[in-house]
Amino acid sequence: MVINQESEVFKSITTLGKYVGNTPLYEIQHLSPKPKVKIYAKMEWMQFGGSVKTRPAYQIIKAALESGELGTGKTLLDASSGNTGLAYATICARLGIPVTICLPENASWERKKLLKGLGVNIVYTSKFGSSDESEAKAHEMYNNEPDKYFLANQYNNENNWKAHYEGTGPEIFEELGDSITHFMTGLGTTGSFTGISKYLKERDPSIQTIGLQPDGALHGLEGWKDMETAKVPGIYDTSLVDAIKHVDTYDAYDMLKETAKKEGILLSPSSAANLKGAIDLANEIEEGVIVTLFPDNAEKYSEIIKSLF
Amino acid sequence: MAEIIIPTPLRKFADNQATIAVAGDNILSAIEDLVTQFPDLKKQIFDAQGQIKRFIRIYKGEDDIESLDNEKTAIEADTVISIIPAIAGGAN
Numbered sequence: 001m002v003i004n005q006e007s008e009v010f011k012s013i014t015t016l017g018k019y020v021g022n023t024p025l026y027e028i029q030h031l032s033p034k035p036k037v038k039i040y041a042k043m044e045w046m047q048f049g050g051s052v053k054t055r056p057a058y059q060i061i062k063a064a065l066e067s068g069e070l071g072t073g074k075t076l077l078d079a080s081s082g083n084t085g086l087a088y089a090t091i092c093a094r095l096g097i098p099v100t101i102c103l104p105e106n107a108s109w110e111r112k113k114l115l116k117g118l119g120v121n122i123v124y125t126s127k128f129g130s131s132d133e134s135e136a137k138a139h140e141m142y143n144n145e146p147d148k149y150f151l152a153n154q155y156n157n158e159n160n161w162k163a164h165y166e167g168t169g170p171e172i173f174e175e176l177g178d179s180i181t182h183f184m185t186g187l188g189t190t191g192s193f194t195g196i197s198k199y200l201k202e203r204d205p206s207i208q209t210i211g212l213q214p215d216g217a218l219h220g221l222e223g224w225k226d227m228e229t230a231k232v233p234g235i236y237d238t239s240l241v242d243a244i245k246h247v248d249t250y251d252a253y254d255m256l257k258e259t260a261k262k263e264g265i266l267l268s269p270s271s272a273a274n275l276k277g278a279i280d281l282a283n284e285i286e287e288g289v290i291v292t293l294f295p296d297n298a299e300k301y302s303e304i305i306k307s308l309f
Numbered sequence: 310m311a312e313i314i315i316p317t318p319l320r321k322f323a324d325n326q327a328t329i330a331v332a333g334d335n336i337l338s339a340i341e342d343l344v345t346q347f348p349d350l351k352k353q354i355f356d357a358q359g360q361i362k363r364f365i366r367i368y369k370g371e372d373d374i375e376s377l378d379n380e381k382t383a384i385e386a387d388t389v390i391s392i393i394p395a396i397a398g399g400a401n
Contacts, residue, residue, distance in 0.1 A: 216352065
């Protein structure tokens with residue numbers, strides 16, 4: 001059943017679109033090692049829901065409402081280690097759509113409390129199994145009760161990368177145009193890397209697109225997947241990868257502290273890792289314009305902040 | 310011998326085994342025995358200073374060793390040790 005586009009839920013998500021995306025592109029002032037290398041980062045926490053994941057969550061939910069897969073009483077179901085779950089939760093709270101998230105039980109208490117506060121039904125998966133096991137659980141629940149759930153399937157949903165292809169990529173190019181020489185970001189669902197890289201390369205094939213990876217299978221970079229040991233998302237387009245670079249979690253923590261002191265920004269560990277990757281690259285080139293993302297800020301990481309400061 | 314449960318992302322480095330029997334009388338010696346058996350695990354668990362990486366939580370049974378005697382926590386032959394990645398800072 002396709003829902004009426006004049007319905008309240010449809011009006012509500014259309015209105016919400018005004019608060020999704022269009023985030024500031026911030027120029028790093030003091031941390032670039034070379035004056036001829038500019039580094040920019042999209043401050044993705046400055047939108048509804050407070051993280052980069054609002055973009056794919058919004059696009060996935062809107063497309064599901066348009067197709068009638070959601071909005072007819074079904075529960076949105078997916079696996080998430082944090083930000084995507086929170087993005088679904090914030091959007092669906094506004095729309096009155098129930099949400100069930102499969103979450104590794106070793107996620108922080110803060111994530112659990114925030115999800116619960118937003119009315120999410122949490123299904124915990126083993127602390128040994130990472131988000132891969134949460135993903136398998138979500139698929140199992142959907143297969144058992146397909147009439148009850150809409151499986152958002154962030155790791156394989158084309159609307160994930162399309163949100164960045166249609167939103168984040170054009171926003172970046174509109175501001176910086178063909179001055180961009182490099183784009184880089186951490187690989188998790190790979191939605192932001194795939195969507196933005198695809199858009200930028202179509203506009204200027206000379207732009208180098210670099211995927212960032214943690215330096216090991218266990219790491220402290222929320223949302224990142226080690227592609228060597230984790231299940232590779234279906235939307236990952238390796239043809240867009242010009243290079244892979246690695247970031248050590250400890251280096252990201254140091255960068256988090258340095259960015260707070262020198263730029264006045266309290267970043268999340270994964271945002272700090274993206275900046276660390278950009279600065280490492282800046283050390284390798286003589287001039288250029290490097291663009292990255294700040295997926296979220298430190299607001300939801302009190303346990304890490306407590307241990308660092 | 311005590312037993313260490315290997316989290317899924319690390320099983321690749323431990324012949325795809327879910328649990329490994331280890332020798333030792335405390336947490337640190339048990340984990341050192343683990344990385345002696347499977348050297349590829351060493352850089353996954355220990356940092357450059359030889360410390361267990363701080364975003365990895367170690368449990369003795371149901372208890373985080375931070376609430377016990379950290380790496381010096383004594384273990385027995387029937388102890389089950391867990392290595393848990395901390396997602397967004399958490400492990401509980």
